[in-house]
Structure formats: structure tokens, C-alpha cells
Amino acid sequence: MSRMTAHSQGTGGRSGSLAALIAATAALAALLAQPAGAVRIKDVAAWEGVRDNQLLGYGLVVGLTDTGDSDADFTAQSIAAWLRRQGVNVDPDDLETGNVAAVAVTATLPPFARPGQTIDIQISSLGDAESLYGGTLLQTPLEGADGRIYAVAQGPIALGGFEASAGASSVSRNHLTSARVANGALLERPSPVTLEGRDEINLLLNNPDFTTAQRIANAINHFAGDGVAEAIDAMCVSVDLPAAEGDAQVNFLAEVERIEVSPDSRALIILNERTGTIIFTEDVRISTFAITHGNLTITTTQQTFVSQPAPFSQTGETVAYTEDSVTTELEDRPMAVIHEGVTLSELVNALNALGVSPRDLVAILQAIEAAGALQADLEVI
Numbered sequence: 001m002s003r004m005t006a007h008s009q010g011t012g013g014r015s016g017s018l019a020a021l022i023a024a025t026a027a028l029a030a031l032l033a034q035p036a037g038a039v040r041i042k043d044v045a046a047w048e049g050v051r052d053n054q055l056l057g058y059g060l061v062v063g064l065t066d067t068g069d070s071d072a073d074f075t076a077q078s079i080a081a082w083l084r085r086q087g088v089n090v091d092p093d094d095l096e097t098g099n100v101a102a103v104a105v106t107a108t109l110p111p112f113a114r115p116g117q118t119i120d121i122q123i124s125s126l127g128d129a130e131s132l133y134g135g136t137l138l139q140t141p142l143e144g145a146d147g148r149i150y151a152v153a154q155g156p157i158a159l160g161g162f163e164a165s166a167g168a169s170s171v172s173r174n175h176l177t178s179a180r181v182a183n184g185a186l187l188e189r190p191s192p193v194t195l196e197g198r199d200e201i202n203l204l205l206n207n208p209d210f211t212t213a214q215r216i217a218n219a220i221n222h223f224a225g226d227g228v229a230e231a232i233d234a235m236c237v238s239v240d241l242p243a244a245e246g247d248a249q250v251n252f253l254a255e256v257e258r259i260e261v262s263p264d265s266r267a268l269i270i271l272n273e274r275t276g277t278i279i280f281t282e283d284v285r286i287s288t289f290a291i292t293h294g295n296l297t298i299t300t301t302q303q304t305f306v307s308q309p310a311p312f313s314q315t316g317e318t319v320a321y322t323e324d325s326v327t328t329e330l331e332d333r334p335m336a337v338i339h340e341g342v343t344l345s346e347l348v349n350a351l352n353a354l355g356v357s358p359r360d361l362v363a364i365l366q367a368i369e370a371a372g373a374l375q376a377d378l379e380v381i
Contacts, residue, residue, distance in 0.1 A: 137157060
């Protein structure tokens with residue numbers, strides 16, 4: 001009985017070791033199968049329609065200390081119109097506008113926003129107001145591009161600046177005619193962005209590429225099943241949504257965003273001639289070519305000499321004269337042969353070994369592209 005027990009324990013130990021080895025092998029295979037340079041889908045693409053919307057309104061800032069609009073007819077007309085809505089009839093020509101400023105109010109409506117939430121607003125003077133410091137924005141409706149009111153802004157303005165003067169001297173800090181007010185507007189209408197009633201949604205790539213679009217579609221189909229995603233073109237991937245709405249759709253989209261893919265891009269080199277900056281992608285390739293690069297230096301100098309007569313000479317005089325000289329120095333560098341198939345990184349290392357400066361490297365790359373030996377797009381900015 002004891003031998004049977006010991007034998008069973010030994011078998012179980014070998015089985016456990018084998019299971020651990022299989023698990024470790026599977027984990028290693030999964031790690032090796034991970035594509036190099038993989039990134040999340042949410043980092044290379046965005047859901048179509050899930051975006052911000054711009055809001056705009058026209059309002060009045062009151063309570064200024066004679067720093068408002070002094071010569072703006074529309075400000076006086078706006079004050080008169082506002083007073084009429086309050087039951088007071090006045091002539092705009094009889095109004096003083098020094099304590100009032102007409103302003104434009106802008107805001108950004110985030111996707112899926114709901115009534116009751118608050119958003120930040122930006123207030124900017126439209127007239128000749130000197131400062132909005134200490135003012136209060138009157139109730140200002142904010143409209144979208146569709147002409148519908150989505151939010152209402154109102155409240156005191158806090159400026160992160162100041163202005164002081166005495167006699168002919170003055171000091172100011174930051175802009176006094178523009179201000180950003182945190183939570184300055186209250187939403188009255190939900191954002192037009194919604195998932196309700198949708199059975200599909202498009203993914204739009206940040207950088208259009210057919211290969212990347214196909215890889216995204218394949219990765220989504222591998223996760224959710226064949227036919228769920230389809231690459232429409234280099235920019236768009238169509239994704240079918242689950243039949244159940246609400247939480248199921250949100251969970252599905254969240255899972256899709258976390259799927260990792262390896263984006264592709266065309267071979268590209270970007271040169272900045274002003275700074276000598278060079279940016280290139282990893283797929284840049286170069287055909288075989290020979291190169292030599294040297295610099296010719298020309299130096300001009302001018303020296304002054306003095307000619308004097310012989311000692312004890314009764315004739316002659318001291319005369320100063322100059323002589324110009326020109327010297328040339330041609331830097332002698334050997335010719336290097338760059339073979340086909342090397343990467344641009346290897347080429348740069350080889351040229352650095354020859355002592356090529358960044359600005360010279362810009363000229364060399366342009367010459368290689370002109371010779372047709374550069375298999376990449378060259379963009380100069």
C-alpha cells in the first residue's frame with residue numbers, strides 16, 4: 001500500500017511538471033507571436049462620429065469699471081435689445097457703454113454629454129474694451145452648427161492677469177480681453193453623438209494605409225468572429241455592433257479598442273534644411289551607389305607691411321603698403337560604395353564614420369533621391 005501511494009505521488013509530480021512546462025511554452029509562444037511594434041487600435045484609429053462639437057454664442061459682460069466698449073454701436077444696440085426683453089425701452093444713442101463689453105463665447109461639446117453637466121467656455125472681446133476684469137457674463141445661449149441651443153453660459157469672469165498704470169508708466173500681465181471660465185456653461189440638450197439604433201460603426205484611421213486597415217479588420221475578426229469587420233478603404237474599417245444595445249455595445253467597443261495591431265507606413269524621409277533635422281521610417285531602403293563628399297575651403301587674408309629707406313639715407317620716405325593672399329584647401333575624402341539593401345540607419349552610420357555633418361547629410365540624401373537610388377518618399381520642410 002505504501003509503495004502504491006509513493007508511486008501515485010511520483011506520477012502526480014511528473015504530471016504537474018509537464019503541465020507547468022506546457023503552460024510556460026504556451027505563454028512564450030504567445031509572447032513571441034505578439035507583432036513587433038504593436039499598438040492599440042484606439043491609438044491609430046477613432047470611431048466615426050464620436051467627436052467633439054463646437055458651440056458659439058454672443059453675449060454681454062457687465063459690471064466693468066469703465067474698461068468696456070467705448071466706440072462700438074453694436075454694444076449699445078445689444079444693451080437696448082436686452083433691456084427691451086426685460087420690459088425697459090431705451091434709445092441706444094442714450095446709452096453709455098463704458099461698463100459693458102460685447103463678447104463672443106465659444107465652447108466644446110464632448111460626445112455623449114448629458115443635460116445638467118457643465119463645460120468650460122472661452123470669452124473674447126468683440127469691441128474696443130480694455131479689460132474684462134471684474135465683469136459678469138449675462139445669460140448667453142450657445143448654439144451648435146445646426147442652429148440648436150445646447151448650453152447656456154453665465155457667471156463671473158476670472159482673469160489670470162492685471163493692468164496698472166501711473167502717469168506715463170503702465171504694467172500689464174496676460175490678456176485682459178480674453179478669458180477661459182471653468183464650468184462656465186450648463187448643458188441643456190444632450191450631445192447629438194449616440195449609439196442608439198446603430199448596427200454598425202466605422203473606424204477611421206489616423207494615417208490612411210491599406211495594409212494597416214486590413215490588419216485592423218483581421219485582428220477584430222480574430223477576436224469577434226469572421227465577418228464582423230471589413231476594410232472599406234485605406235481610411236475606413238466597418239465594424240458590426242452586437243444586437244443588444246447599451247452595456248453590450250460599450251463592452252464590445254472597449255474590447256476592440258484594446259486589440260493590438262502592428263501599423264504599417266510607407267517609406268518616408270523628412271528633412272528640415274533649416275535645422276538639419278532628419279526623420280525616417282524603418283522601411284527605407286537604398287540601391288547600390290558610390291559616394292564621395294568633400295568640402296572646398298577658400299581663405300583670403302590681407303597683411304600690412306612698411307617700407308623704410310636705408311639708414312642715414314638723405315632721400316626716401318617711409319611707406320605703408322598691403323598685400324592680399326588667397327589660399328585654398330580641398331578636403332580629400334575617399335569614395336565609399338553603399339550596397340543595395342542596406343537601411344538608411346546603416347547608411348547614416350557609415351556617413352557619420354566619414355565625418356559627414358547633419359547639414360551635409362541633408363544634401364547627400366537629396367542627391368541620392370535625385371539619382372533614383374532612394375526607395376522612399378523624400379519631403380523637405
